[in-house]
Amino acid sequence: MNAHARHRRIDLTAALAGVAATLVLAAGCGNGAAKEAEAKAAAPAAPPVLDIGKENTVRVTLDDIRTGPVISGTLAPKDQATVRAEVGGSVLSVSAEQGQAVRRGQVLARIExxxxxxxxxxxxxxxxxxxxxxxxxxxxxxxxxxxxxxxxxxxxxxxxxxxxxxxxxxxxxxxxxxxxxxxxxxxxATVTAPISGVVAERPVNAGDVVAPGTALYTIVDPTSIQLEASVPSESLAAVRVGAQVTFQVRGYPDQAFTGRIERVSPTADPTTRQVPIWVTVDNRSGRLVAGLFADGRVTQEERRGLVLPLSVIADPETQPSVLRIRGGKVEKVSVRLGLVDAQNERAEVVEGLADGDVLLTGVAQGVTPGTQVRVTDRSQAAAPAATPASAAPKS
The missing domain is CATH 1.10.287 (Helix Hairpins)
Incomplete structure (x- = not known):
């Protein structure tokens, strides 16, 4: 064997040794990847996070809450006067129109x-x-x-x-x-206003012939309005002279008005079993007018506390509880209730919650306690994304 042949044999041997080393290294790496995959498969999967829409949550707040019987009635002028003719004859003139403000002693009409x-x-x-x-x-x-x-x-x-x-x-x-x-x-023969107020009615005109006793004007004092209402007889224990009444009228759906009970009828209506009451209302602002229908309630008890909707409370009559989000997880919390305003579907919580706690409501009340959740504002998520600066249209 010459020198050239021996050199080729040495090179082949070295090449085979390198291939063998590569195969051994690859086999070792393959075993490590498999073990890592097996370890990941054996590890417990992270619990999924459930997205809760903001509309399915409510926040516990500090607010006023009232209880008391419901009432309904009509607003009427507390002070009014019907001006009648004292003498008969032809009406020479009238000097006040319907809706016009008049002063006591002001001339309203003249009769022949x-x-x-x-x-x-x-x-x-x-x-x-x-x-x-x-x-x-x-x-x-x-x-x-x-x-x-x-x-x-x-x-x-x-x-x-x-x-x-x-x-x-x-x-x-x-x-x-x-x-x-x-x-x-x-x-x-000269007719004057007996009180200061506003002309509510004026059924006569100049030239009319009137007899003694004919009604010429009706004047009401708009600054003093009373609510003529009734309350169920079974709620009479909550009604007393001086008690506050809160009510609303259709003309001001978002405005609450207040008054105080001035009189309570000593008898109930034999048909409806309702007890009439009269509520004095300060109307110096002039916003209320007689004849409007009103509904409200007598304030039996009132205080300030943590208030939440009745709809978020499970088993409010027996074992009241709520679902609260704390640390990104849903938990069931037993609560103790105070005042319950059934009319407005609200309740006071005196134990178990704190101001600002976030509770589940609506369809979210079906979430199992212990579930990981995240509150999202879907209204913002639905808004179109801003155009990136690099993709902005050229002017």
Whole structure:
């Protein structure tokens, strides 16, 4: 074997040794990857995280809560006056329109006063005539008394003169009374407002002929409104004079008004078993008007505390509990309730929760305690993503 052949044999041997080393290394690496895959498969899988929409959660808040019987009724003016004609005749003028504000003593209308004026003139003439006759009778009495003292006439002459004076004094008093009545009737022809307020009704116009007693105006005081309502007789224990009433009217759906019970009827309606109550309402703002329907409640008990919707509470009558999110995990929490406002479907929690706790509601109440959850705001997720700066359209 020459030198060239020996060199080729050495190279082949070295190449075979390198291939063998490579195969051994590859086999070792393959065994390590398999072991790692087996280890990962044997490890427990991470629990899945359930996304909860923000609309399926509520937050415990500090708020006012009230209880008490429900009432309903109608707003009515507390102070009102119907102005009627005191004398009959033709309406000469009216000076206040419906809806117009008037002051006490303000002239509202004038009625033809011809008859009343003639009565005053006649009464004045009668008074003057009777007063003159009385003056003459008094002089005659004085003269008769002097004559009796002188023995010129009999005593019966003085007695007759004295009786005439008494009669004429009575006539003068009657004439003066008739004059006073006539002047009052003349004054009644000018109609004035008995109270300050707003004209609610005016059923007559200028030119109408009215009789005594005819309604001319209805005036109401808008600053003082009362709620004429009723309460179920079984809730009468919660109703007392001075108790606060909170109510709403359809014209202001998001506005709550308050008043206080002024009177409570001593009897219940035999048909409905409802007890009438009257609630005084301060209406100096003028926002409320008579005739509006109102519903509300009498405040029996009120306090400030942790409040949540009744809908989030499971078994509120027996073992009340809620589902709370804490540390990204759902947990069942037993709670103790205080005041329960069934009308507004809210309840006070006095034990078990803290201000700001997040609770599950709606379909999320079916989530099993212990589940990992994440609260998401789907409204923001649905919003279109902003265009990247690099992809912004060229101007």
């Amino acid at each position: 006063a011809r008859t009343a004026g003639e009565a005053v003139t006649s009464a004045e003439s009668s008074v003057r005539s009777q007063e003159q006759a009385l003056e003459l009778a008094k002089r005659e009495l004085a003269r008769a008394e002097k004559l009796v003292s002188a023995g010129a006439v009999a005593e019966r002459a003085v007695e007759a003169a004295r009786n005439e004076v008494v009669r004429l004094e009575s006539e003068v008093a009657g004439a003066r009374s008739r004059l006073l009545n006539a002047r009052e009737a003349l004054g009644d």
